[in-house]
Amino acid sequence: MAMKSSELQKAGSWESEVFQVLNPEGKLLSELGGEIDEELMIKMYENMQFVRAFDRKSVILQRQGRIGTYAPFEGQEASQAGSAMALSDMDWMFPTYRDHAAAMIHGQEMYRVFLYWMAHMDGTTCTEGKKILPPSVPIATQLLHAVGTGWASKLDGDKDVSIAYFGDGASSEGDFHEALNFAGVFKTPTIFFCQNNGYAISVPFEKQSASRTIAQRAAAYDINGVRIDGNDIFAVYLTVKEAVERARRGEGPTLIEAVTFRYGAHTTADDPKKYRNQEEVSKEWRDNRDPLTRLNKFLTENGLWDETKEAELLSKVNAKIDEELKRAENYPKSHALQMFDHVYAETPWHIAEQREELKKYLAKDGDES
Amino acid sequence: MAMKSSELQKAGSWESEVFQVLNPEGKLLSELGGEIDEELMIKMYENMQFVRAFDRKSVILQRQGRIGTYAPFEGQEASQAGSAMALSDMDWMFPTYRDHAAAMIHGQEMYRVFLYWMAHMDGTTCTEGKKILPPSVPIATQLLHAVGTGWASKLDGDKDVSIAYFGDGASSEGDFHEALNFAGVFKTPTIFFCQNNGYAISVPFEKQSASRTIAQRAAAYDINGVRIDGNDIFAVYLTVKEAVERARRGEGPTLIEAVTFRYGAHTTADDPKKYRNQEEVSKEWRDNRDPLTRLNKFLTENGLWDETKEAELLSKVNAKIDEELKRAENYPKSHALQMFDHVYAETPWHIAEQREELKKYLAKDGDES
């Protein structure tokens, strides 16, 4: 299943070069061989609906001023949900600012994600006991962390793997190279999960690199590389699953390039019309390659889904989102004095004094709680 | 001639996987097709003798305390001389601390190289009018500069190319990746000339990367990559020549991996016995793959060289080295006040004052000239 990158370099449209299981028409291209049962398929669909609803809600919340600038991921649900569902609870996850879908499916509580976009001081925490890191802002840096955590697990004989999420743009940074090289040398149980959504903000991948694919770079480090249809949740799940298993068996890292597309803006502060024919291209992907539509078709055709279920799901999902939003909005507001906590394990004198100083001002201003 | 990296990945000893023209026994493996005439062959041999004599002299000078720590290149003469001889005067060269042979053949005056190792303030200058940069100390950083100078030449329609020298270790740095990627995107006339001498100080290439070759990385950037016998000056010359011509024609960058070996220590401060079977492995290379020996054999067998010529050459070479050494040793010593020059185009107040301050101290100490 995991095709060598060299096999993927033939000319043609990207669809002909990627690993695909469920095509856009909702047809299975190969046997699932029991790896994805009906329950799991339905769960996949539910998860994608869940995160899509979250994403749309967040865009609205941003417009209403209830959260700050937000980075939407609509269109990338299969990549994020499919990859996260292939993990176990114990696995380490290193998301970026766009990977909340993956994080939530891996166990991140939604209210914390809201807190993040509200810029709450606790917005960069994760569910207790989870190994989900705060979203990485500096591009490609988190790949190295995932090599490190994986390495430690390997040294300790633990079976958990580490997965780093990143974008096509990230593949240009030096840290991408150093991470893949270290992972190759130390054979760490690391999964490099690249969502190639075609753009780094406004810059299309053709300007990012002369190489046609990102997966082909795996060969430079003698690690596994595979290019998949990132809008096909079956392909994503199976590929990540295999990479995870290989990693757990001690067979080292995998680079996965999931070809996908973000329908919307880079962030709510971005205007995609500046750099692409936004309506047309976005509609093109939505109409012809949507990850939810194709699974819906497949499930419906196989009698596993219908409009009643859909309606039930949506109302459940919306209720959950409202509940989590309420939880976030009712969460005690960030207090300025929190900025002095956790700089060090023990607060040194100068920070303690500065805290006192601010405390005094806040008290005088009357806004200390 | 320029083999694809994929063609080089077959199993076997490295010699079977590299481009080679003159084998260690001094036999031609393919026709030179007029690209290297007899005069050039002799010049190649002379150049290699010249730089080898320089290198040996420098190691002695270091022991005598006449220069500081020195980085010898003995064993790598074919790589350095062959590549430099394929350049034109106008071409930009970015050497490391080990590439003085290449620099000198490209026109760097030897006395400046001596000044460099004497840590003279003028030791990082180059012959007037030349485009030879001060040796790059931070590993892999100069690759980007060579992309930049090449890019400017391309934009201006100039025909010069830029060549960056670096080692196997350098291929692990992020800057290596960024440089190759930029070069690929902007199709700059840049030659990435890697001398894979098997070691980054003490670390063998097997520990540097899981990839078997460095040349194969070119594919990750859709640029040309070729692996050659770096001890075969014909192979080096022809490969670099072709890369240079391609670059001048606007066909973009090339990554060349020249497989070679340094016989001696990383620098005179290094003890190679700590990390390799120094005597044995060094002798192995010297006896079986020496770049000078093989060309000597070839020239001798073809009636182009004999012991008389050898003796004449060596005495000429030694005289030249002595002369240049004298020039360096007679060069006005660095003066402490020079440290305040050239920080900026115009000296700002604080540096001017600090200069005055030091000047006063030096005057009081009586050692100002």
Add this chain to the structure above:
Amino acid sequence: MIQAITEVMDQKLAEDPRVMLLGEDIGVNGGVFRATDGLVEKYGEDRVVDTPLAESGIVGTSIGLAMNGKIPIVEIQFLAFIYPAFEQVVSHAARMRYRSRGQFEVPMVIRTPYGAGIRGPELHSESVESFFAHTPGLKVVVPGSPYDAKGLLVSAIEDRDPVIFLEPTKLYRAFKEEVPEELYRVPLGKAKVVKEGTDLTIFSWGAMLREAVNAASKLEKEKGMSCEVVDLRTLYPLDRDTIIESVKKTGRAVVVHEAHKTAGLGGEVISLINDEALIYLKAPVKRITGFDVPVPMFSVEEDYMPTLERVKRGIEETVNF
């Protein structure tokens, strides 16, 4: 301020064929703050270059471009994203002239938005100017007004040394000021007395300047204090003469900056005063600065930065010392 900056680049691209712009998303997108809006359409992709997402690559290739006859104006998307290029900036751009004894030079400008106050995500609000002010070979410039932004940027582009040009994001669209259309120069290395005064001097730069000016006018109105406000503008090298002259006159000073206090440039200003005007001092020079904590999430960023209140009280404490 952003229009003034765009205008300079536009005029310089038109006037000097050596000028090039490089950065992430500066082409059709016009930059995340729109500083390069419309320029690629006007000057083409060879001169306004959308680069790959790799800061060391951007700065490193720009060093090569600069050595080979170009004048690159680099945009780093936000100041913290210069870190991947730190080695290229510190070990190469700043030293190429020095190492080559003047044979090669790197005339380039690195423009980058910096500072907090616009509700940016993590790492979008750093204020680490002191890193660059500790690096001989670099110049560090921070405009405090649209007029200065234009004049300083022109000088930076014409300067033959690498200039770190820090643009306070909070001022990008903060105030309107008529700016002459033609190119003019504001010299590097010269501070500006923004407001004269006799009781105390406020040294500041960038976005904090507004708190400084506001505090000065408030205290003037409320308490009849007369504060001089000095915009340092060039942070490296500092304009010592203006600093000392002002302190000799007022005898009291505060430094207001949003960078962390420890090892921030406040310490440098204080040291210059200590060197040259200690005996004129009637009170310790107070530093009113960002706290020594990572710039926090924006929900509390306003309290991280010196507030008008903190500046005012700091001044009063210094005056009443």
Add this chain to the structure above:
Amino acid sequence: MIQAITEVMDQKLAEDPRVMLLGEDIGVNGGVFRATDGLVEKYGEDRVVDTPLAESGIVGTSIGLAMNGKIPIVEIQFLAFIYPAFEQVVSHAARMRYRSRGQFEVPMVIRTPYGAGIRGPELHSESVESFFAHTPGLKVVVPGSPYDAKGLLVSAIEDRDPVIFLEPTKLYRAFKEEVPEELYRVPLGKAKVVKEGTDLTIFSWGAMLREAVNAASKLEKEKGMSCEVVDLRTLYPLDRDTIIESVKKTGRAVVVHEAHKTAGLGGEVISLINDEALIYLKAPVKRITGFDVPVPMFSVEEDYMPTLERVKRGIEETVNF
């Protein structure tokens, strides 16, 4: 000093299975200064790791290792070679605890030789401690003696936050001192009064400490001056109390460091004094430092650094102010 450092790593590797060493050439080669000599033979390649030549890789993976239960001790071959890892140090190692509100921590030590004076090539002699002292979340430690090297390194390894441990190359083999064999701790954040005195305080650290002590004894003998010498040892956070106490006693001070003057830590020391002890000052606090030029080629490096002569005269000028 180097033996003391090796000894700590040896003992810590033996005592604590979480400890790992990572760096370039630290395996069979034992490190370019032999700090890790013999350790890979004793503890194996899983615990003493020769890494690829990539500093961001080393620090970045170490952050991951540290978050997942290891205590990485990283060797950066020379301080300037930390720049490729600058982003990992500043944007991640220093902030992971903060960002995760304590959920993840990065207990690691970055050891690196620093400073001039051993005839190193270009970029092998930098002294940029102030970069790290301007980065909340980091601790910066510089031992000035073998005894302190051992005790401070033990504390650094046991500290739960990332520590930049700067080893003055000039002191590596400079003097012999008996060092207890067992593990002991010298606390981080505490300066040491190396020599008591009453006329003036010399604040210093690292290799410059020796010039400080030499100047103090010379001036004592030659002119009967009594100088107190304080080794700051931890540069971030600084031990303000010891600094202020000493200045209150002596009323005069100089700071001696080899880093560039502008935006160096001398300014921070002066600012702390200005804050807390201005009225005790009988003279400006003089900075006797490396000049504001790139560290030059070693033929003139001795004149770049504060010489004994410069330190002496600086002290005399301060005393005779």
